[in-house]
Amino acid sequence: MSGAVRWAVGALIFPLLAACGARPADGPPPAPTVLVSAPVQRDIVDWDEFVGRFEAIQSVEVRPRVSGYVQSVGFRDGDIVKKGQLLFVIDPRPYQAALAQxxxxxxxxxxxxVNAGVELERAKTLLDKGFVSKSTYDSRLAQQRSAQAAVAAAKAQVQARQLDVGFTRITSPIAGRVSDHRVDVGNLVASSGQEPTLLTTVVSLNPIHFAFTGSEAVYLKYQRANEAGTRTSSRYASNPVDIQLQDETGFNWHGRMDFVDNAMDTGSGTIRGxxxxxxxDLLLTPGMYGRMRLLGSGAYKALLVPDAAVMADQSDKVVxxxxxxDTVQPRKVTLGPIVDGLRVIRGGLAPTDRVIIEGQQRVRPGMKVAPKPGRIVAAAPTAPQPKVLTQPAAAASPAGDAE
Structure with missing residues (x-):
């Protein structure tokens, strides 16, 4: 390579090397930007969830009260029937004949x-005149009283035979939905024996019961709240419930508690409610499955943050x-339920804390951040916030009676 070429290459390389060597050292990276907001403060109540099934308030097995041949069936299988509606007719002729007899x-x-009464009056007249003895009069009196008793017995027999005739027309004892007929026309049904013949069943539909079981831990929680006066026992107050069906996304059915059992099941450790x-609309049918949400606490002040702001640190939850x-600090918190899309914080957070609600994945404890104000927005309410039923201390239920 000639000297001129080497000089030209050097003239190009030396400035580049000088420029590289002259670059200033990099400074610290800028603090990451995060959105912060104080926790939302709100008066809320807790709701506990249970699973259960619907049950008919009234369920009746229709059986005959007299024996005989089925003469007619007065309903269509699966119909809605009214109380007193005719369901079956048993051949009434034998019972009509017995009534006539x-x-x-x-x-x-x-x-x-009547004849005994006439004889008694005659004996009384003769006794007053001394023509019959006192024993004859007493005999006529006994005959008259026996005849009156026979009349009373005969009247009772007429009433019994009238009932038998009435029992040949079998009506629905309640309003509701009838099952299929178990006996066809022409079959003999029996009212006596070990078990009378089952004709059909009827179940009531409106209103309807929802039955479920709760654990001993939930029972104790309700008991403590009842003793504290923050939530009245469902034995004494009709606490509200919401129910979700299998194909629904919301709790669209609403009712009230009306029963809590008197003892825990020792086998399962649960109590029935x-x-x-x-x-x-008669949509709900006995045997259907559902999820129920029951008022679980009295109203209390709560702090709420987005559930995404809660992070896991091994077995702990931190915010x-x-x-x-503007230094990042982790706060170990105690979590509550989700309310309107926000997580309830039961402990570990103060109302004045600036919670990082966006960008928390890019920070670590002790890091400097550039906080910007954000806003925590709750979703539309998914559960009613009822007026909590409380009771004065003097009216509190006995220990062990809360649910």
Whole structure:
């Protein structure tokens, strides 16, 4: 390579090397920007969830009260029936004949009673004149009283035979939905024996019960709240419930508690409860499954943050806050339920803390951040916030009676 070429290459390389060597050292990276907000403060109540099934408030097995042949069926299988609606007719002719015989026996007894009364009056007249003895009069009196008793017995027999005739028309004892008929026309049904013949069943639908079981821990929680006066026992107050069906995304059915059992099941460690739910469209059917949400606490002040702001630190839950000097600090918190899309913080956070609600994935404890004000927005309410039913201390239920 000639000297001129080497000089030209050097003239190009030396400035580049000089420029590289002259670059100033890099400074610290800028503090990451995060959005911060104080926790939302709100009066809320807790809701506990249970699973259970719907049950008919009234369920009746229709069986005959007299024996005989089925003459007709007065309903269509699966119909909605009214109370008193005709369901079956049993051949009434044998019972009508027995009724006629009983009425004839009553007429005979009444005739004998009239004759005994006449004989008694005659004996009384003769006794006053001294023509009959006192024993003869007493005999006529006994005959008259026996005849009156026979009339009463005959009348009772007529009433019994009238009932038998009435029992040949089997009506629905309640309003609701009837099952299929278990006996066809022409079959003999029996009212006596080990078990009378089952004709059909009827269940009521509106309103309807929702039955469920709760754990011993939940029972104790309700007991403590009842003793403290923050939540009245469902034994004494109709606490509200919301129910979600299998194909629903919301709790669209609303009812009230109406029963809590008197003892825990020793096998499962649970206690039975029950709510009553209006069912005007008769959509709810006994045996259907559902998820129920029950008022679980009295109203209390709570701090709420977005659930995304809560991070896991091994077995602990932490929330990052921008502390003094815009330094990131973790706060170990105790979590509550989700309310309107926000997580309830039961402990570990102060109302004045600046919670990092966006950008917390880019920071670590002790790091400087550039906080910007954000806003925590709650979703539309998914559960009613009812007026909590409380009771004065003097009216508190006995220990062990809370639910």
């Amino acid at each position: 009983a009425r004839a026996d009553q007429a005979s007894a009444e005739a004998q009673a 029950r709510a009553v739910v209006p069912n005007p 990052m806050v921008a502390a003094a000097g």
